[in-house]
Amino acid sequence: MYFCVNKYLMTRSEExxxxxxxxxxRKGTQEVATNAIAELMETKPSSVTDMIKRLSEKDLVNYKRYQGVSLTALGNKTALNIIRKHRLWEVFLVEKLDFSxxxxxxxxxxxxxxxxxxLIDSLDRLLAYPKFDPHGDPIPDKNGGFKERDRELLSEVPVNTGGVCVGVKDSSATFLKFLDxxxxxxxxxxxxxxxxxxxxxxxxxxxxxxMQISHVIASNLYIKASDEI
Amino acid sequence: MYFCVNKYLMTRSEExxxxxxxxxxRKGTQEVATNAIAELMETKPSSVTDMIKRLSEKDLVNYKRYQGVSLTALGNKTALNIIRKHRLWEVFLVEKLDFSxxxxxxxxxxxxxxxxxxLIDSLDRLLAYPKFDPHGDPIPDKNGGFKERDRELLSEVPVNTGGVCVGVKDSSATFLKFLDxxxxxxxxxxxxxxxxxxxxxxxxxxxxxxMQISHVIASNLYIKASDEI
DNA sequence: ATTAAAATTTAGACAAATCTAAAAATTTGT
DNA sequence: ACAAATTTTTAGATTTGTCTAAATTTTAAT
Known part of the structure; x- marks a missing residue:
């Protein structure tokens, strides 16, 4: 398939x-601002512009000057593949190497x-094809497909609602250690x-x-309502 | 310890x-020629010279113009650490992910x-602290220590000598597939x-x-004499 | 001991990925 | 609507790691 051509030619930075x-x-469909990328990546907007142009050349993003950027189908597939790898490795580290x-x-x-x-296919098999990573985020399959789990923020549900804790929104070490x-x-x-x-x-x-938890904590915990199995 | 300072600051290329x-x-003790490095790394001698200068700045190699290069104690420790990681991952791939x-x-x-x-300490533990990689090469421990196994090339032993095959000298895919x-x-x-x-x-x-094997094959197979356990 | 050959280094250029500072386009406030 | 503020882009410089081509040093040969 032609759209797989440059999969192995991407630099770390491009990825x-x-x-x-x-x-x-939000899955690459929305337009993203240059500044937002720069802030999250702790780099400068000018660097982002440069890179966006390169990614645009490679048909990974849609780009019009001053109009933000969005992923193409190829870019989206690429992103999902990287995320798949990231999350599978996370499961490996927790399940096999006892990382927290x-x-x-x-x-x-x-x-x-x-x-x-x-490597990644074998890892998937070793881990018995996990569907979620240690933070409760879904792991895309080989083709980039995954189903978002039906879940709600604990802060959004009414009194007397119960459910199983299935994920965290903030997965910073600080928050996770607090939960531990x-x-x-x-x-x-x-x-x-x-x-x-x-x-x-x-x-x-x-x-x-x-126990009592603050609103901030509750707004970073996902639960799956028990009545909806 | 001061000599560990730049361990995590090395680039992939430097490593x-x-x-x-x-x-x-041969374990960094001997002087190595610029051209030899260039040939093995499939790069140009001028690039090697450039990099050697940088490594010399970082006290990883001993360098005098036109006189070849050798590893410092720090360079040697660094090399052994990379080799440790390489060989542990090889064991992982074979033992856990069914790579050949x-x-x-x-x-x-x-x-x-x-x-x-x-990561590497946990991997070592998961693999039950292996002493040799899938090709029979020794795996350095955390501190870079390892004992070369007492072994001989099959081509060097006299008729009627026997032993266990414990390693290969050439570990190219071509040779390994031939052995399979x-x-x-x-x-x-x-x-x-x-x-x-x-x-x-x-x-x-x-x-x-x-079976009959050529001299070339025999000169790439290591055996451990059975009388010397 | 010279000269020829080989190995090594220097000089200058280039691509990737970044930066700063300045310019241009867009958005916002009144 | 228009000036001000914000966002984004351009221009030019920097670092890493590489290259080619030319110069230099060492080694080998006669």
Missing amino acids: NYIKTIFHLG WDEVHEVAEQLEHIKSDK KNGIALGNQIKVMEIEEFDGSLNIEIDGRK | NYIKTIFHLG WDEVHEVAEQLEHIKSDK KNGIALGNQIKVMEIEEFDGSLNIEIDGRK
Whole structure:
């Protein structure tokens, strides 16, 4: 297939830009601002413009001067492939090498650029074809297909709603360590008992244990409602 | 320790040069010629000179114009660390991902540059601290220490000598596939029955089966004499 | 001991990826 | 609508790692 031609010719930097555009543009469909890319990648807008032009040459992004950038079909496929690799490596690190979920990101950022189809397919098999990474994010399959899990932010559900904790929105080490310290993990059963009107903090019951969490915490935890299996 | 300062600041290219100098200089002790490095790395001598200067600045090599190059203690330690990573990844690919021994090199060349001490220590543990890679080459430990196995080239031993096949000298895919095709693998018991004077070819008995191999083949197979356990 | 050959280094150029500073286009506020 | 603020792009410089072509040093040969 022609659109696979340059898959192995991409530089690390190009791959990182594609990935960032994907994340900012909600699966690459939306237009992304130059400044937004620069900020997330901790680089300068002028550098972004340069790179966007190169990616445009390679048909990975749609670009019109001053009009932002979006991924082409090829760019989207490329992004999903990188994300697939990143998330599979994260599962490997946690499942096979006993990394904690707050330690995997940095290393996976390196491993995601390793180029070998056989490697990633074998890794997928070794891990028994996982569907979600350690933070609850979905892992695209070989063809880039994946289904977003039916989930809601804990901060968005009404009192008395319960469900299983299935993901985190913020997967920074700081937040993940906080969750560890407070005994909150994926798989826990969470029920909202009361929402404090004053500051939006929540009284919850988590695996039988009662605790209070701030609105910020709740707005970074995903649950899957128990009635919708 | 001061000499560890730049361990994580090395570029991929610098690491590849250090590795090549190590391999050419028999553990880095011998002086290596610019042209030899250029040939092995498929680059130009002028590029090698440029890089050598940079490595010299970083105290990784000893360099005097026109006099060749050798590794410093720091350079040697660095080389051994890269080789450790390369060989551990090779074991991983064969043991855990079912790669064959002729498929591992290319991917390991990429994986060896991943920077994470925790990653490589955990991998070592997962693999149960292997001492040799799939080609029979020794894996340095954390501190760069390893013992060369007591072994001899099959072409160098007298008639009637026997031993276990413990390694290959040439680990090119071509040679390894040839060995697969002819049912020769590490661990096989080999005994030299007769050496043909005309062309140096050998009649051997391998795991009970008789076969004839050329001198070139024999000079790329290592055996460990059975009397010296 | 010269000279020829080979190996090595220098000089200058180039591409990738970045930067700063300045210019241009777009958006926003009144 | 138009000036001001913001965003984006251009122009020109920098670093890394490479190259070619020419110059230099070392080695080998007669």
